[in-house]
Every structure is written in C-alpha cells, then in structure tokens.
Amino acid sequence: MDLAGKRILLVVGGGIAAYKALELIRLLAKAGAETRVILTEAGARFVTHLSLAALTGHPARMALFEPDEETAMGHIELSRWADLVVVAPATAGLIAKAANGLADDLASTTLIATDKRVLMAPAMNVRMWQHPAVQANTARLKGFADPGVAFVGPDDGEMACGEFGPGRMAEPAEILEAIRAELSGPAARPLVGLRALVTAGPTFEPIDPVRGLTNRSSGKQGYAIAAALARRGAEVTLVSGPVALDAPPGVRRVFVETALQMKTASDAALPVDVAVMTAAVADWRPDQVATGKIKKAPGGPPSLALTENPDILAGLAATGPRRPRLVVGFAAETENLIANARAKLSRKGCDWIVANDVSADVFGADGNAATLITAEGEESWPRRSKAELAEALADRIAAHLTTPGAP
Known part of the structure; x- marks a missing residue:
C-alpha cells in the first residue's frame, strides 16, 4: 500500500530503541507519508530534537x-491531524x-x-515485558473498542542490557508494514482478532555433535504464508526449523531444531484458529545421540537405531478442545500426487492438504505449483511465486474462517 498523503503522528518514548525511530521516519517518507513527532522527555535522552526535525521537516x-501551540489546543490539533498514531518505542x-x-x-x-487508531511498538527489558x-x-x-489500539512486536532477541527474550522493539521495516496494514482498512484485514500457527523449514535430528538427519526445506513457502496471514490481521506464531530467512513483519517467530522441540513449541502456541503445517519434519531420529563425533572405522x-518422531500434524488435528478450527497440512510428493495427498488428508485427520510435486525445481526455489485438496474437491494452482501461492492460500483461509456457520 502506498502511503502517499497519509499523516503519521509518531510518539518517541524513552529507551535505547528510540534510535530506530529515525529509520522509521525515513522509511515513511520514502513511502510518501508525512510524519510529525512528539518526543518525550525521556526520549530526548536518546535522540535529539534536531535529528527528528531534520528528517520530518x-x-x-x-x-x-x-x-504558541496550546493557545490553539495543540495536543488536540495533533491528535486530530493524524491518520494514525504510532508509539515507537512504547x-x-x-x-x-x-x-x-x-x-x-x-x-x-x-x-x-x-x-x-494507535499502533504501539513495545520496547523494554524482557522481565519488564513479562x-x-x-x-x-x-x-x-x-x-x-474503536478506534482501538494495535501492537507490533516485541520481538525476541538480544537486548542492550545483555539479556535475551521478548522485549526487543520491532524493526522499522516491520513497523512500516504494520502501519500499512492499519491504514488499509478492515476489509483488507479480515483475520483481525484471530490467531494462526505456521510451521516452516526442516527439523534436524542430531546423530552426534556434527552430523544429523534432516529433510530438505528452505522454509520459503511457510514464511510466505505466515507473512500473508499477518498482513490480513492474524496474530501469527511461526515455529521455524533451521533456515536462513528473516522473520516476516508482524510475525512472532520461535526457532527450534528437532521435531520434539517443534511439537513442544506448536503445542505452546495453542489455542489458535488456524494451523498451517508446512514444516518438513523428520520422520525418525536416532535412538541414541553420540556425545562425541563418530569416527570412521575399518x-x-x-x-x-532409529525411533519414530511424534506426528505433529496428526496430533494437532486430533479431536479435542484445543483443536484449531482449521488445520492445513502439506504433502510433498514425488509420484501419485493427488492420490497420496488424499490418503494423507484422511490419515492425518486435517481439514485441508496442500499437495505439491517436489520431484522438480521446488526445494530452495522461489516458485511452486500446488493443489489444494479439501473434502469438497480440488483447486489447482499453476506454478507461481511462493509469495503468490501464499496469498492465494491466505485468501482461502480468510474466506473460510469468516464465513458464518463455518466450523
């Protein structure tokens, strides 16, 4: 969404993250928005009045x-001037x-x-946030109630105080995307108030300190789906295996390595309204993990000796009070795509399956072709970018969850 003509009132609170407000102003200007700033007394200890004035004009x-300002009730005028009030750091x-x-x-x-509406980007020590x-x-x-208050972040990460955890202010690009979403209107954000779980990437099962069992997965499709759901207003938790991707804007990411860790993190994210399980979870793990590197021997x-990993998708889809309203699985197949995917749909107990043929150029690529399989039928999506496929799936999810009477 172009922000040309939009007016943003930015409240800069006190905290080391205040320096990010300068980059946010620059990004807003690049997007066409006009920004004015309220700088708190504490905020002025971290960024200067002159820097903010130079960037905003x-x-x-x-x-x-x-x-000079309050003769015209300046604080009222400022609050009415804006299309959106952003507090960063909050x-x-x-x-x-x-x-x-x-x-x-x-x-x-x-x-x-x-x-x-007010958009807050919290920033504080992890223990303060918790x-x-x-x-x-x-x-x-x-x-x-309306106009209401929305939040972006905080993110997990290392903080200036040296501690690690939730409390780190969202990055300026993430805040910019949240601003775009807030100004796009409710029709563009049908999933506001709903929660989503997305799993993505591979899992890695250690054999010894240097080797392991894994599945091929770049995580690109799952990350794109998490981003698409967040753009539609959902509160998204992304449980990610080891990948080299940045967290999508507005998404809470939880990093894991093994299938057992992914199951624990997925269970901890419940309850959610929709779960989209794209992760390539290893089916087996070594029964014993060597404490030292296994050497070659004559x-x-x-x-x-292998033991079976828990079936995260089937467990999530099992009947119970914490079952998501919609459970979407993925089937990566090399042959008999539709037949194998339909068998998986029945075996796992999920509501939908997204089937894709991975025998061609899929792993690590930016494009994909897929077939959405439901109890009602099939919907084929020819090869397109993974971002476009994610948008199509997010639209179908939004339509389902916002249809009166839908389960």
Missing part, C-alpha cells in the same frame, strides 16, 4: 504547555498511562485525546 513537539510507562487514562505530559495527553502489570495493561489496551559405517 517539522519541529518535534515536547512540552504540553507551550503558549515504554512500560507509556503503555501504563494509555491503559489507565493518565495524562500528565504531551505524549500521554495526546494518546488520551486522539480519536484515531511483568504481570505490563501484560495486564497491554491486554487492556488490546480490548479497547568395519564400515556404524548402524543407527
């Missing part, structure tokens, strides 16, 4: 009681003030005065 507002203090109606400075007063008070305030904001290669 407007002075950064800081004080609530500025005579500190624990700003979240608390907005959630509880506190208005003691320009930023918090504007957040209370605005009649526009504190019950912060989580309660976040939940309260998410529950506000007697030839060692014998490996």
Whole structure:
C-alpha cells in the first residue's frame, strides 16, 4: 500500500530503541507519508530534537504547555491531524498511562485525546515485558473498542542490557508494514482478532555433535504464508526449523531444531484458529545421540537405531478442545500426487492438504505449483511465486474462517 498523503503522528518514548525511530521516519517518507513527532522527555535522552526535525521537516513537539501551540489546543490539533498514531518505542510507562487514562505530559495527553487508531511498538527489558502489570495493561489496551489500539512486536532477541527474550522493539521495516496494514482498512484485514500457527523449514535430528538427519526445506513457502496471514490481521506464531530467512513483519517467530522441540513449541502456541503445517519434519531420529563425533572405522559405517518422531500434524488435528478450527497440512510428493495427498488428508485427520510435486525445481526455489485438496474437491494452482501461492492460500483461509456457520 502506498502511503502517499497519509499523516503519521509518531510518539518517541524513552529507551535505547528510540534510535530506530529515525529509520522509521525515513522509511515513511520514502513511502510518501508525512510524519510529525512528539518526543518525550525521556526520549530526548536518546535522540535529539534536531535529528527528528531534520528528517520530518517539522519541529518535534515536547512540552504540553507551550503558549504558541496550546493557545490553539495543540495536543488536540495533533491528535486530530493524524491518520494514525504510532508509539515507537512504547515504554512500560507509556503503555501504563494509555491503559489507565493518565495524562500528565504531551505524549500521554495526546494518546488520551486522539480519536484515531494507535499502533504501539513495545520496547523494554524482557522481565519488564513479562511483568504481570505490563501484560495486564497491554491486554487492556488490546480490548479497547474503536478506534482501538494495535501492537507490533516485541520481538525476541538480544537486548542492550545483555539479556535475551521478548522485549526487543520491532524493526522499522516491520513497523512500516504494520502501519500499512492499519491504514488499509478492515476489509483488507479480515483475520483481525484471530490467531494462526505456521510451521516452516526442516527439523534436524542430531546423530552426534556434527552430523544429523534432516529433510530438505528452505522454509520459503511457510514464511510466505505466515507473512500473508499477518498482513490480513492474524496474530501469527511461526515455529521455524533451521533456515536462513528473516522473520516476516508482524510475525512472532520461535526457532527450534528437532521435531520434539517443534511439537513442544506448536503445542505452546495453542489455542489458535488456524494451523498451517508446512514444516518438513523428520520422520525418525536416532535412538541414541553420540556425545562425541563418530569416527570412521575399518568395519564400515556404524548402524543407527532409529525411533519414530511424534506426528505433529496428526496430533494437532486430533479431536479435542484445543483443536484449531482449521488445520492445513502439506504433502510433498514425488509420484501419485493427488492420490497420496488424499490418503494423507484422511490419515492425518486435517481439514485441508496442500499437495505439491517436489520431484522438480521446488526445494530452495522461489516458485511452486500446488493443489489444494479439501473434502469438497480440488483447486489447482499453476506454478507461481511462493509469495503468490501464499496469498492465494491466505485468501482461502480468510474466506473460510469468516464465513458464518463455518466450523
């Protein structure tokens, strides 16, 4: 979505992540948006008024009681001027003030005065983010009626304090995509309020510290599906095996290595409304993992005793109170594509199967052809980019989940 003519009011809170606001302003300008800034007193300790003014072409507002501005009720004017209010970084203090109606400075007063949607990008220490008070305030904001408050992030990662976990502010490009989504209107975001689980990539089952069993998978298709669902407003958890891909904007990614770890992470993501299981999960793992590298020996290669991995897709599709409303599996086949995929649909107990022939140029490629198989019939999608295929599947998922009376 082009942002030409759109007006963004950016509230810059205090925190080391405030430097990312400069890049966000640059990206907004490149997309055609006009940005004005409210800089909190704490935020001014990390970025300067001059830097923000130079990038936006407007002075950064800081004080609530500025005579030249407040004679015209400047905080009201700012809140009405914007098409969207973005808080980045959204500190624990700003979240608390907005959630509880506190208005003691320009930023918090504007957040209370605005009649526009607010998008918050939290940034704080992992223990602060996980504190019950912060989580309660976040939940309260998410529950506000129109125009409402949305969130992007926080992401998992290493923080300036040296700790690791959720609390790292979303990257500027991710915030930009969230802004685009917020301004695209409800018709373009039919999955708002719904939760999705996507698995992607391979799993890796260690044999010893340097070797392992795995399946071929770049993760590109699963990542594209996660991104497409997020663009439609879903809250997406992406459980990913080892791949060399960046997390899609607006998606919470959980990295795993083994099938057992993927099952644990998938179960932890429940409940969800839809699960799309694209991961190439290894069927077996070594019964014993050697603690040291297995050396070549005159007697030839060692014998490996294998044990079966849990069937994540079948387990998720099993009847139970936590079963997603829609479970979508993937069938990577080299022969008898439709027959084998239909057999898998029945055997696994899922609702849909996306079947694709992997005997040709699929692994690692940017394109794919597939057939969506449901109880009602088949829908063939000729070869196209994996991103385009993801959009087609996300549209079908949205149509199903938003159809009155659909399971």
